[in-house]
Amino acid sequence: MKERKLLMIPGPIEFAPEVMQAMGTAPTSHVAPNFIEVFGQALERMREVFLCPSGQPFIMAGSGTLAMDIAASNLIELGDKALVVNTGHFSDRCVDVLERYGAVVTQVNAPAVGGAPTLEEVEAALKENNYKVMTITHVDTSTAVGADVKGFARLGRENGALVIVDGVCAVASEEMRMEEWGIDVSLTASQKGIGVPPGLALVMASPKAMDAFKNRKTPVGSYYADWTEWLPIMEGYESRQPRYFGTPAVNLVWALNISLGQILEEGMDNRFARHCRYSEAFKAAITALGMKQVPVSSDNEATTLTAPYYPNGVDSGVLKYVEEAGVILAGGLHPAINTKYFRVGHMGVVSTSDILATVGAIEKGLSQVGYKFEPGAGLAAAQASLRDGKGV
Ligand SMILES: *Cc1c(COP(=O)(O)O)cnc(C)c1O
Numbered sequence: 001m002k003e004r005k006l007l008m009i010p011g012p013i014e015f016a017p018e019v020m021q022a023m024g025t026a027p028t029s030h031v032a033p034n035f036i037e038v039f040g041q042a043l044e045r046m047r048e049v050f051l052c053p054s055g056q057p058f059i060m061a062g063s064g065t066l067a068m069d070i071a072a073s074n075l076i077e078l079g080d081k082a083l084v085v086n087t088g089h090f091s092d093r094c095v096d097v098l099e100r101y102g103a104v105v106t107q108v109n110a111p112a113v114g115g116a117p118t119l120e121e122v123e124a125a126l127k128e129n130n131y132k133v134m135t136i137t138h139v140d141t142s143t144a145v146g147a148d149v150k151g152f153a154r155l156g157r158e159n160g161a162l163v164i165v166d167g168v169c170a171v172a173s174e175e176m177r178m179e180e181w182g183i184d185v186s187l188t189a190s191q192k193g194i195g196v197p198p199g200l201a202l203v204m205a206s207p208k209a210m211d212a213f214k215n216r217k218t219p220v221g222s223y224y225a226d227w228t229e230w231l232p233i234m235e236g237y238e239s240r241q242p243r244y245f246g247t248p249a250v251n252l253v254w255a256l257n258i259s260l261g262q263i264l265e266e267g268m269d270n271r272f273a274r275h276c277r278y279s280e281a282f283k284a285a286i287t288a289l290g291m292k293q294v295p296v297s298s299d300n301e302a303t304t305l306t307a308p309y310y311p312n313g314v315d316s317g318v319l320k321y322v323e324e325a326g327v328i329l330a331g332g333l334h335p336a337i338n339t340k341y342f343r344v345g346h347m348g349v350v351s352t353s354d355i356l357a358t359v360g361a362i363e364k365g366l367s368q369v370g371y372k373f374e375p376g377a378g379l380a381a382a383q384a385s386l387r388d389g390k391g392v
Contacts, residue, residue, distance in 0.1 A: 064189030
């Protein structure tokens with residue numbers, strides 16, 4: 001029997017065998033010609049994956065939280081006004097990071113956990129003040145709420161704010177067209193939609209964001225995150241000239257280049273559509289099994305993960321049985337409701353059989369804890385949804 005369990009959490013996700021192979025290869029020097037080529041190519045591919053031909057990519061060793069720190073430290077100066085569109089736990093983190101660099105933060109909050117502010121509320125807030133930046137959490141991984149990035153970004157742009165998108169659980173999976181939608185900074189980490197083990201912070205900055213950075217009056221308050229140091233490194237590698245500030249995570253960059261290549265081979269539109277299809281199928285199964293979801297409306301559900309509430313009489317104890325049935329899921333994260341729900345990631349190299357295996361394992365777990373439902377109802381709903389969609 002296969003020992004390995006299926007990892008269906010919102011990051012780290014399952015990784016392609018070619019990506020894992022790159023991780024296990026003997027590292028070369030970070031200035032060796034073959035690595036220079038790989039780093040340069042990864043930077044070029046990032047622009048295509050972020051759909052931002054005019055963007056400046058940054059690849060740095062660190063996690064998604066560093067990517068947030070990079071955006072805030074390079075763009076915020078003491079007293080700058082920032083507006084945070086708050087959809088959950090990771091938006092709260094955004095507030096903390098911005099404040100750490102001296103921003104004066106205003107928040108537009110969701111009416112309740114699982115909700116999102118409306119376009120009207122955000123527009124009204126933008127009109128009240130002159131904000132230098134506005135932040136949007138594309139997918140709040142604590143609630144599975146997907147924000148209307150396109151709509152919010154348009155409002156931010158119209159009102160003169162730099163639009164920063166925390167895309168850690170979204171980039172390369174959830175539809176995001178950075179340049180077309182007028183986003184100034186989009187950031188992510190390697191272990192979620194990008195499909196590479198944890199360890200890389202990825203940031204894409206628009207020309208407007210780079211101008212704002214170049215026009216700073218005060219030095220950047222973080223030594224490691226400072227674009228003054230990293231911009232020449234990225235420009236250097238892209239023109240195939242190695243430069244040194246801090247040692248790049250050689251194997252991770254190698255793996256990143258392979259994963260970005262696979263993503264582009266699938267094609268961004270195909271990839272967005274596939275994530276929608278899997279998400280619909282999985283959510284149909286959850287509904288058929290009698291479970292509600294944390295997002296309060298189907299308009300604001302993420303496609304990269306699903307956050308179902310446990311049904312009546314069931315608690316987090318069920319996750320152990322689901323794992324015994326071969327699938328690892330994540331518990332709740334939002335402090336207000338964290339014992340009441342669980343989270344299932346379905347992004348990256350997942351397949352229809354992974355989706356069905358996950359639904360099957362959840363059914364097995366639910367029956368083991370005595371929950372009454374029609375056996376196979378979830379699987380039938382997922383299969384019907386996949387059959388009606390285009391299938392893969
Ligand atoms: C995971 C996540 C983060 C934090 O990323 P780490 O790699 O865990 O530091 C930030 N924002 C969102 C939306 C996330 O999903």
